[in-house]
């Protein structure tokens with residue numbers, strides 16, 4: 001697909017804006033499938049409805065292939081919306097440019113210091129923030145530490161942000177909003193915390209730090225759309241719909257939601273015209289989504305992978321799983337926080353289960369299971385902590401922790417190997433190697449990972465016992481029998 005093939009596309013698939021004609025106003029870090037099917041879609045629709053120079057310069061931190069392919073396609077890609085009722089494919093014209101951070105870091109720093117750029121959005125996944133999942137404390141790996149303390153061109157997300165903001169301060173390039181679109185708890189505050197700690201770590205001049213405090217906002221967001229990693233099938237479906245090949249095609253469910261705190265000191269696209277909700281405080285929405293949707297997703301992923309199920313939709317067919325997930329929502333999640341006005345957590349949970357059951361979305365359990373150490377706190381552990389604060393016994397949430405602990409040991413119920421794709425894998429492996437291998441020993445060893453488990457939770461005997469009981473049942477009987485016996 002290229003600009004000159006657009007006129008051959010079916011009319012309903014053509015971009016809503018003229019690609020290449022909207023000037024850049026946004027830099028987006030993280031060029032994965034989720035960004036293309038979420039913020040890029042909203043931004044294109046917002047520009048089409050209300051105008052504005054809000055083209056996106058999309059930055060791939062690492063993947064050169066992504067950048068090459070998009071460049072060969074004149075920055076165009078398609079999004080296919082998949083449901084049992086049928087599919088629809090749209091080419092998105094929101095990208096004003098594509099860049100490879102690792103290949104040309106100076107260009108990214110220069111972009112962040114460009115007055116035309118007034119918004120930076122991020123989908124870089126939880127681990128790229130380099131914050132302890134349990135506490136939000138910056139724990140820079142050697143690459144981040146080198147980015148923050150030397151003059152070499154930055155290659156990491158914290159490095160790019162800090163160097164970009166310092167350059168912006170020097171250039172007097174005006175205020176800017178940095179918008180985390182990752183599934184972190186209080187993602188706006190986490191990103192602000194990252195920038196503050198990274199500036200300190202970098203020993204940035206006080207004047208520049210003051211400039212950042214006065215000129216940069218960090219609106220919190222809730223982002224939602226199920227968008228699995230693309231496969232050869234995704235590309236084939238797009239090609240059938242478009243009549244031309246699209247090597248950057250992505251596919252997602254019809255549902256999408258974006259709640260954004262409206263703190264943009266230099267303007268923003270009219271995202272509300274594309275269906276986004278602009279609000280003062282996204283906290284309630286964010287907790288609703290992280291604890292319910294993502295909590296159920298992780299539960300389904302770990303239990304499903306252990307039971308040998310390939311996809312989330314397959315896993316949902318494990319007998320008794322939906323019953324257990326409904327109890328997790330009704331008994332633990334719904335009682336753990338205040339949802340936004342007028343929202344029933346139980347009804348929201350039902351729509352989530354319907355979405356997971358979408359038979360044409362092939363979302364692999366091992367994909368959702370990945371990076372569990374970074375995901376568990378906001379998805380499950382905060383539910384447990386909030387329930388324990390009022391003296392309740394959050395049994396179903398404890399089951400999810402036990403399922404993760406069994407998954408982390410690397411064997412499915414039928415003995416086949418499961419991959420532990422996690423930035424803390426070495427630490428998890430070492431903790432497991434030191435344990436005696438019994439459920440109680442494994443639970444003690446893993447609860448000792450202070451990066452993941454807050455002390456209030458690790459030291460709580462009620463929680464420990466709940467997890468040990470579930471892990472004992474999972475070890476002895478496997479997922480299916482454990483769920484069948486869970487009453």
Ligand code: CS2
Nearest residue numbers: 223224225226294297367368
């Ligand atoms: C999933 C999310 O991979 C995962 O961990 O739970 O990517 C999920 O699909 C999105 O948050 C849905 O909005």
